[in-house]
Amino acid sequence: MATFTFNMPDVGEGVAEAEVVEWHVKVGDRVEEDQHLVDVMTDKATIDIESPVAGVVTQLAGAVGDTIAIGAMLLVIETEGEATPAEAEAAAGQIEDDMSDADGADGQADQPLPVGEEVGDGGSAPEPSLVPAVSEPTPLPPAPKGAGEVKVLASPAVRQRARDLGIDLAQVRPAEDGRVRHGDLDAFLAYNAGSGFGAAGKARGDETIKVIGLRKRIAQNMAAAKRHIPHFTYVEECDVTDLEVLRAQLNEGRGERPKLTMLPLLITAICKVIPQFPMINARYDDEANVVTRYGAVHLGMAAQTDSGLMVPVIRDAQAKNLWQLAREIGRLAEAARSGKATSEELSGSTLTVTSLGPLGGVATTPVINRPEVAIIGPNRIVERPMFVSDGMGGERIAKRKLMNISISCDHRVVDGHDAASFIQGVKRLIESPALLLVD
Incomplete structure (x- = not known):
């Protein structure tokens, strides 16, 4: 028997460490060559690491959420033959080859994203484990004693339930033998239904959730955005009544083309x-003090996905018509839901649209x-009811469809x-939608 130490392979140019997202083996498991061992996440992407040898796992480097440096021990496998360093080098080389396409990504798959109606699960990060915190029951305080106390x-x-409901047991009339039972509390509650008795809800155990994987990257990126960018937000109300009429008309005659939503x-x-x-469609390198206008x-x-916020990118959106935009939105949505979106599809945006769909709120x-x-x-x-022209120089009240549009900008670049x-x-x-169809 021999012991094979599998070190964290070099997963891409410039990557110094990787975070353990999910172990697929545990100590004592028998693994075969090329078996999936662990998922790790770098600033570039999530990577599946496979075993270069067969044997039994005897040691793991860390728990989910731990960060392991490139070249440090990842796990130890007890093999039946002699393991050679060449095997580990070959495995590392294969992983580096697999990651060659991801080296150019700028990590925006970890950026926030919200379009509520369009995109699903990226599939690259696991659900965080929930560890319920066990709490000791709170003992009831001793009942106050006094000269005029009614026992x-x-x-x-029954005492605990009465305490939870905020009921003084002295006000409850027992049905028999002077002892208050649950049935007596039920009768008291029914008789005093309008008096505010009754618990608002049930207590739940505390939970500790470890922030890992994509959720950790999102937290880091959001904190960096708020820390470095002086945001300001402007909100305007738009009348989309005519736009919705146009959308319905276009959908009626769409044939085999995808259904139009508001987004295209x-x-x-x-x-x-x-x-x-042009300053709206730009990027700011705050280290080099350079603005690139695209x-x-x-x-x-x-x-929003089950794993967190993601940002699929519509390339050259200005060159696409309504139907092409709708088709590309659908394609990217399906790629994200199935976890097949590539690093290129999740990076390189120059401007972002974010929407919560029907949950979008007022602003x-x-x-x-x-x-x-x-x-x-x-x-x-x-x-909402609005004053509109009656066509004769006056006004009338009509039901109109209104939508607010918000824009947040970097005040260092955009006034x-x-x-x-x-x-x-x-x-x-938007309020003169015929203009949208004019080149």
């Missing part, structure tokens, strides 16, 4: 206005997807006047 007979369970229409409006405000709009769609203050300088958040569509003017330009197109 009430009741079991400890909003993206079209954004792309038409962007050339007038000619093409690579639009990120912030999306939002979205956090910028660093190093971008702006993020746009459409909110929920609501119906308030520019942000407001940009959203006003988008509003004009």
Whole structure:
């Protein structure tokens, strides 16, 4: 028998360490060559590491969430033959080859994303384990004693229930033999239903959740964005009644084409206005003090997944029509849900749109997807009475569909006047939707 120490392989250029996301083996398990051992996450991507030898696992380097340096011991396997260093080098070389496509990614898969209607699970990070904290039951305090005290007979369970409900047992009339029972409490509650008795809910045990994987990256990126970027948010109300009519008409005759949601229409409006405000479609390198203004709009769609927020990217959104945008949104959504989105599809955005769909609320203050300088958040569509022209020089009240649009900007790069003017330009197109179809 021989002992084989498998060190953390070099998983990509410039990566110095990796975080353990999920172990697929435990001490004592028999593993075969090329068997999946562990998932680790770097700044680039999540990587599956396989065993270079067969044998029995005798030692693991750390628990889920621990960080292991490249070249440090990952696990130890007891083998039947002699393990050679060449085997470990070959395994590390294979992993490095598999990661060659991910080296150019800038890690935006870990950036926030919310478009509620579009994207699903990225599949790269496991659900965090929940460890319930066991709490000792709180003993009942001793009953106060006094000269005028009325002694009430009741079991400890009945006393505890009365305490939870905020009921003074002295006010409860027992049905028999002077002892208050649960049935007596039920009758008291029924008779005093309007008096506010009754628990608002049941207590739950505390839970400790270890922040790992994609959720940890999101936490780091959000903290960095708020720490480094001076945000400001501007919100404008838009009348989307006519836009919704146009959308319904287009969907009626769409044939085999994908169904249009509000998002392709909003993206079209954004792309038409962007050339007038190039500072909105930009990135800021705050270390080099350089702003790069992009000619093409690579639009990120912030999306909530089971693993956390992700940002699939629509490349060259300005070059696509409504149907092409709708199809690309659907394709990226499916790729994210199935965990097949590539690093290229999850990186390189120059501007992000984030939406909570029907949960969008009245207004939002979205956090910028660093190093971008702006993020746009459409909110929920609501119906309200509004004064509109009656066509004869007067006004009438009509039911209209309204939607607020929020934009958060990096105040180091974007001035308030520019942000407001940009959203006003988008509003004009949204409220005159025929202009969206004009080149």
